[in-house]
Amino acid sequence: xxxxxxxxxxxxxxxxxxxxxxxxxxxxxxxxxxxxxxxxxxxxxxxxxxxxxxxxxxxxxxxxxxxxxxxxxxxxxxxxxxxxxxxxxxxxxxxxxxxxxxxxxxxxxxxxxxxxxxxxxxxxxxxxxxxxxxxxxxxxxxxxxxxxxxxxxxxxxxxxxxxxxxxxxxxxxxxxxxxxxxxxxxxxxxxxxxxxxxxxxxxxxxxxxxxxxxxxxxxxxxxxxxxxxxxxxxxxxxxxxxxxxxxxxxxxxxxxxxxxxxxxxxxxxxxxxxxxxxxxxxxxxxxxxxxxxxxxxxxxxxxxxxxxxxxxxxxxxxxxxxxxxxxxxxxxxxxxxxxxxxx
Numbered sequence: 574x575x576x577x578x579x580x581x582x583x584x585x586x587x588x589x590x591x592x593x594x595x596x597x598x599x600x601x602x603x604x605x606x607x608x609x610x611x612x613x614x615x616x617x618x619x620x621x622x623x624x625x626x627x628x629x630x631x632x633x634x635x636x637x638x639x640x641x642x643x644x645x646x647x648x649x650x651x652x653x654x655x656x657x658x659x660x661x662x663x664x665x666x667x668x669x670x671x672x673x674x675x676x677x678x679x680x681x682x683x684x685x686x687x688x689x690x691x692x693x694x695x696x697x698x699x700x701x702x703x704x705x706x707x708x709x710x711x712x713x714x715x716x717x718x719x720x721x722x723x724x725x726x727x728x729x730x731x732x733x734x735x736x737x738x739x740x741x742x743x744x745x746x747x748x749x750x751x752x753x754x755x756x757x758x759x760x761x762x763x764x765x766x767x768x769x770x771x772x773x774x775x776x777x778x779x780x781x782x783x784x785x786x787x788x789x790x791x792x793x794x795x796x797x798x799x800x801x802x803x804x805x806x807x808x809x810x811x812x813x814x815x816x817x818x819x820x821x822x823x824x825x826x827x828x829x830x831x832x833x834x835x836x837x838x839x840x841x842x843x844x845x846x847x848x849x850x851x852x853x854x855x856x857x858x859x860x861x862x863x864x865x866x867x868x869x870x871x872x873x874x875x876x877x878x879x880x881x882x883x884x885x886x887x888x889x890x891x892x893x894x895x896x897x898x899x900x901x902x903x904x905x906x907x908x909x910x911x912x913x914x915x916x
Contacts, residue, residue, distance in 0.1 A: 574627060574630060574631065574864065575630050575844075575861050575862035575863065575864055576623070576626060576627055576630070576817070576819050576862075578862030578863050580843075580860070580862060580863075581817065581818065581819060581860065581862060582817075582818075586860050587818065589857040589858075589860065590814075590818060590820065590857075590860070592856055592857050593808065593812070593856045593857050593859065594614055595856075596855055596856030596857075597614060597811060597855075597856055598613075598614065613811060614811045614812060614813070614814070615811070615812075615813045615814070616813070616814045617813055617814070617815055618815065618816055619815075620816075622813070622815050622821075623815045623816045623819070625785055625821075626815050626819065626821045628789060629779060629789060629821065630861075630864075632789050632792045632793060632796065633792065633801050633804055633825070633827060634801065634840075634864050635800075635801045635802050635803055635804060635840045635842075635844075635864065636800055636801070636802060636837035636838065636839065636840050637802065637837065637838050637839065637840040637841075637842070638657055638802060638830070638835050638836075638837065638838075639835065639836040639837060639838055640835075640836070641657050641658055641659060641835075642657075642658040643655050643656065643657060643658050643802070643803060643848060644656060644657075644658040644848070645848045646661075646682050646685050646686070647681040647682040647685060648679075648681040649850045650850050650851065650852060650853070650854075651679065651807075651809065651852040651853065652679045652680065652681045652682060653681060653682065653850065654682055654747065654773045654826060654828060655803045655805065655826075655828055655846075655848045655849065656771060656773065656803075656828055657771070657802065657828075657830060657835075661686070661689045661691070662689050662690065668739075668742040668743050668744070669690055669691045669692060670691065670692055670694070670737075670739060670742055670743070670744045670745070671683075671686050671691045671692070671693045671694070671744065671745040671746070671747065672693075672694050672696070672733065672744055672745070672746045672747070672748075673693050673694070673695045673696070673747045673748075674696050674697070674717045674746070674747070674748040674749070674750050674757075675696075675697055675717075675748060675749040675750040675751065675775075676695045676696075676697040676700060676703055676704065676712070677697065677699070677700065677704075677749075678700070678704050679704055680695070680703065680704050680705060682747055682773075683695060683705075683710060683747070684705050684707060684710070686745075687707040687708075687709040687710050688707070690709070691709065691745075692709050692711065693709060693710050693711065694711050694713070694733070694737060695710060695711065695712045695713065696713050696715050696716070696717055696728065696733070697712075697714070697715075697716070698714055698715050698716035698726055698727070699716070700714070701714065713728075715727060715728045716728075716750075716753070717729070717730070717748075717750050717753055717757050718753075718756070718757070719753070719755075719756025719757045719758075719759055719760035720756075720760070721760070729757070729760060730757060730760075730761055730765055731761075731762070731765055734765065734768065739768070740768075741768070742768065743768065743769075743770045744768050744769050744770065745769065745770060745771045745773075746769045746771065746772045746773065747773040748772070748773065748774050748775070749774075749775040751777060752777045752778050754774055754775070754776055754777070755776075755784075755787075755788055755791055758791050758794070758795060759791050759794075763797070763798060766795070766798045766799070767798055767831065767833075769799075769831065770830065770831045770834060771828065771829065771830055771831070772795070772799055772828075772829040773826075773827075773828050773829075774826070774827050774828075774829070775807065775824055775825070775826050775827075776788075776792075776824060776825050776827060777823065777824040778823070778824070779813075779821060779822070779823070779824075779825075795829065798831065798832060799829035799830060799831055799832060800829060800830055800832050800835070800837055801827055801828070801829055802828055802829070802830055802837075802840075803827070803828040803844075803846075804825050804826065804827045804828070804844060804861070805825065805826045805844065805845055805849045806820075806822035806824075806825055806826075806844075806845070806858070806859035806861055807822060807823065807824040807825065807826060807852045807859075808822075808851050808852050808853060808856060808857065808858050808859050809852040809853045810822070810823035810824055811823050812859065820859055820860070822859050839865045840864055840865060841863065841865050842863070843862065843863045844860075844861040844862065844863075845858045845859070845860070845861065
């Protein structure tokens, strides 16, 4: 699990965490009376909050795709997302339909999809006009609701699908609606969820209210039909520090794919990865860590002794000469602490 990743205690990562605290407070405090969006960084060393953090990341545990990698669509920063690396110009999906909820003043993902021939249906009731125009961008000044019968200035997902005649079609959803995603996901039926081949979400507000269990329950509901393949912590906001100086971010960018479309394998990536960029350059990206280690004996949290190391090697690699090499590596590096620093 990411909370047990020993790299959380490395000097560079600890320095980045301290730089994040300093940079965030330096930037937000002068504007504090004017900003309702910013909140102070919190420290919660209780066992309950650490257990919640573990449960949260366990629910969001990503898997790698079999037969495909990942790519980035959009800007190198806020507005760009990591998605499956398929040919979006010549995709097997003939519908080429995408929904974008929460456009605001920047929509690079929408524009790129439109250039590739996708009809992107944009919904945002907080702006009068879209930030960019394109023949395949269709803008509607309505907010997304989780209500069955929303007010006139709002609309729910089921109504959107019926409005455009998209029943039974395969759709890509990109959603950043500043916390309203929880009610939206809660209200969506399994039938609605299964229409989305990809769901690219920014999920917010993990710890500033008392609805932690209900939010994890919503993510567990989504896990029944979709699989997380990537996540990235948004550094444009505060965090909560729990035991051992681990960080739970204010919001996460998460990419899901429909389970029935793919096969999966364990993910050995470290997050943030090579395709990730900080949402803001004002302070460092937030280190999440690694969910799986490729071999048990390479995990210093599980291989503290020579006996554990060699028993794992004997099970996984039966060749005598290779085991001798591992014995040499153990005596040469692990006893001196060098190998643990390299992992």
